Amino acid sequence: GKKLGYTFNNRNFHNVSLGQGQEVVAEQALDLAAREGHWVILQNIHLVAKWLSSLEKKLEQHSEGSHQNFRVFMSAEPAPSPDSHIIPQGILENSIKITNEAPTGMHANLHKALDNFNQDTLEMCTRENEFKSILFALCYFHAVVAERRKFGPQGWNRSYPFNTGDLTISVNVLYNYLEASSKVPYDDLRYLFGEIMYGGHITDDWDRRLCKTYLEEFIKPEMLEGELLLAPGFPLPGNMDYNGYHQYIDDALPAESPYLYGLHPNAEIGFLTQTSEKLFRVVLEMQPRDTSMGEGGVVTRQETVKALLEEMLEKLMDDFNIAELMTKVEERTPYVVVAFQECERMNILTSEIKRSLKELDLGLKGELTMTSDMENLQNALFLDMVPESWIKKAYPCTASLGTWFADLLTRIKELEAWTGDFSLLSSVWLAGFFNPQSFLTAIMQSTARKNEWPLDKMILQCDVTKKNREDFASPPREGAYVHGLFMEGARWDALAGIITDARLKELTPAMPVIFIKAIPADKQDMRSVYPCPVYKTRQRGPTYVWTFNLKTRENPSKWVLAGVALLLQI
Numbered sequence: 001g002k003k004l005g006y007t008f009n010n011r012n013f014h015n016v017s018l019g020q021g022q023e024v025v026a027e028q029a030l031d032l033a034a035r036e037g038h039w040v041i042l043q044n045i046h047l048v049a050k051w052l053s054s055l056e057k058k059l060e061q062h063s064e065g066s067h068q069n070f071r072v073f074m075s076a077e078p079a080p081s082p083d084s085h086i087i088p089q090g091i092l093e094n095s096i097k098i099t100n101e102a103p104t105g106m107h108a109n110l111h112k113a114l115d116n117f118n119q120d121t122l123e124m125c126t127r128e129n130e131f132k133s134i135l136f137a138l139c140y141f142h143a144v145v146a147e148r149r150k151f152g153p154q155g156w157n158r159s160y161p162f163n164t165g166d167l168t169i170s171v172n173v174l175y176n177y178l179e180a181s182s183k184v185p186y187d188d189l190r191y192l193f194g195e196i197m198y199g200g201h202i203t204d205d206w207d208r209r210l211c212k213t214y215l216e217e218f219i220k221p222e223m224l225e226g227e228l229l230l231a232p233g234f235p236l237p238g239n240m241d242y243n244g245y246h247q248y249i250d251d252a253l254p255a256e257s258p259y260l261y262g263l264h265p266n267a268e269i270g271f272l273t274q275t276s277e278k279l280f281r282v283v284l285e286m287q288p289r290d291t292s293m294g295e296g297g298v299v300t301r302q303e304t305v306k307a308l309l310e311e312m313l314e315k316l317m318d319d320f321n322i323a324e325l326m327t328k329v330e331e332r333t334p335y336v337v338v339a340f341q342e343c344e345r346m347n348i349l350t351s352e353i354k355r356s357l358k359e360l361d362l363g364l365k366g367e368l369t370m371t372s373d374m375e376n377l378q379n380a381l382f383l384d385m386v387p388e389s390w391i392k393k394a395y396p397c398t399a400s401l402g403t404w405f406a407d408l409l410t411r412i413k414e415l416e417a418w419t420g421d422f423s424l425l426s427s428v429w430l431a432g433f434f435n436p437q438s439f440l441t442a443i444m445q446s447t448a449r450k451n452e453w454p455l456d457k458m459i460l461q462c463d464v465t466k467k468n469r470e471d472f473a474s475p476p477r478e479g480a481y482v483h484g485l486f487m488e489g490a491r492w493d494a495l496a497g498i499i500t501d502a503r504l505k506e507l508t509p510a511m512p513v514i515f516i517k518a519i520p521a522d523k524q525d526m527r528s529v530y531p532c533p534v535y536k537t538r539q540r541g542p543t544y545v546w547t548f549n550l551k552t553r554e555n556p557s558k559w560v561l562a563g564v565a566l567l568l569q570i
Helices: 023-036 049-062 089-093 106-114 119-123 128-154 164-180 186-197 205-218 221-225 242-252 266-285 301-315 322-328 334-365 372-382 388-393 401-421 436-451 556-561
Strands: 013-017 039-043 071-074 229-231 458-464 480-483 486-488 491-493 498-500 514-520 529-535 544-551 565-567
Touching: 013 023, 023 039, 023 049, 049 089, 106 128, 106 164, 106 242, 119 128, 119 242, 128 164, 128 186, 128 205, 128 221, 128 229, 128 266, 164 186, 186 205, 205 556, 301 334, 301 372, 301 401, 322 334, 322 401, 334 372, 334 388, 334 401, 334 436, 372 388, 436 458, 436 514, 436 544, 458 544, 498 544, 529 556
Parallel strands: 013 039, 039 071, 529 565
Antiparallel strands: 458 514, 480 514, 486 565, 491 498, 529 544
16 A cells, blocks of 8 residues: 555545444445545454445445545454354455465464564663563464464363464563563563453453463573573573574474473374364265165165154153152252252253154154254254254253263263262262252352351362272262262372373373362462362363362473363263
């Protein structure tokens, strides 16, 4: 634009950032530009979905009879899924489309981060040594947080739109702070970068902890003593010129691997496995849905669904009779309340499964008209997916339908065993609950009542035993034994009783039985422990359950960067 004389100062270049109430401004700019031959850039058109049809008509009007120099540029974020494509086809067909994809890999990301600056930037600060070191560490930090997204939930619980603006503003802040103070204010800088510049995007507390830990590892006084490793085998470079830093990246940066992000190589295996599973799922969904008889008497789609439907209805037990169970109970202890809540939720789920399956059965026999819900259920059963209507009344789960249904039957058996006489099981399957938090809270409530302690001054202490569930014949006097947890990102060393590095290709090793009891908050020992989040599934994020403090000999920051968590299901 500048070369051809289109600038703000010449009043022939109009930049409209779309959002609330900016549609009118954009329309006025388009009308003026079409008459006078100006350029218009409309930013973030994905934010004004309802206005896009008006924009399409407006562009169609101006396509004839407008000034020959009139040009329109539009920018939008890519749609996260095929369902969310909102840009009208007419606009797409008549445009020249350019996509700007972020570079992949640490090497390209680090070069790109450094490309935002030049030799003048490096020389602008009077405290050149400190400024250059922290600037390079910031570039590495920026590349790490942007590229870590590819590891899915083990990278970040949620996906965040970190961008180069965060990096350039952080460097401006760094310059201002170094010029204004005699000492390097490491704490202030880390807070500004981690809580405001980059932290402003972050909505999950565990992701905030991760961001903070990276900055604590990369920006600290040791960086000026030449002892700081940004990654294994990649020390922070000394004082160089701009081209020297680019050359240093080419020469010294190790080959792309999860180690560059503080992750274990298993993280990549897990991420690639999930990607390929997703691909096969899409291929499966694309196969023809013809219900006619195949060659050689192949079983038809309807027959497959009918056989599965009958098998499921046969295996499902009767609902829990809550009124009858109530008569067995003498005292409504916290554990009994949890048991009743679980029975009620299980009844709601099994009732929905039976209702929808019976309805589909009648539809397949021709006794009922097939509705869209019945069609969706039939497709889900055929593709071995858990139907949407069941998921709404169930618990988070990423398994296929066959595994999910077997798991459901196991959960029902576990509940039946517990409601037999309402005595606590010798070891409780924590993943078997709709709401595991309620059981963990019940442990605190029963201890609080027994010892007359205030509930808000208590926490859960977890001790990992060296035994498996078969080794326990009775529950403990206080608290509970729980089993069925898995660790992702590391493994538990049962002999030493600490977290240790995972073995290659063992993505989610099982944990031994964990003894959980409630203690007063002031008695907890926080030395040499890693506060480990517990999630229901590998999706992490919203499936958070609790935090268990696990013993570690190594610095807890190692496990934070490795994305170590306990999972109830894999």
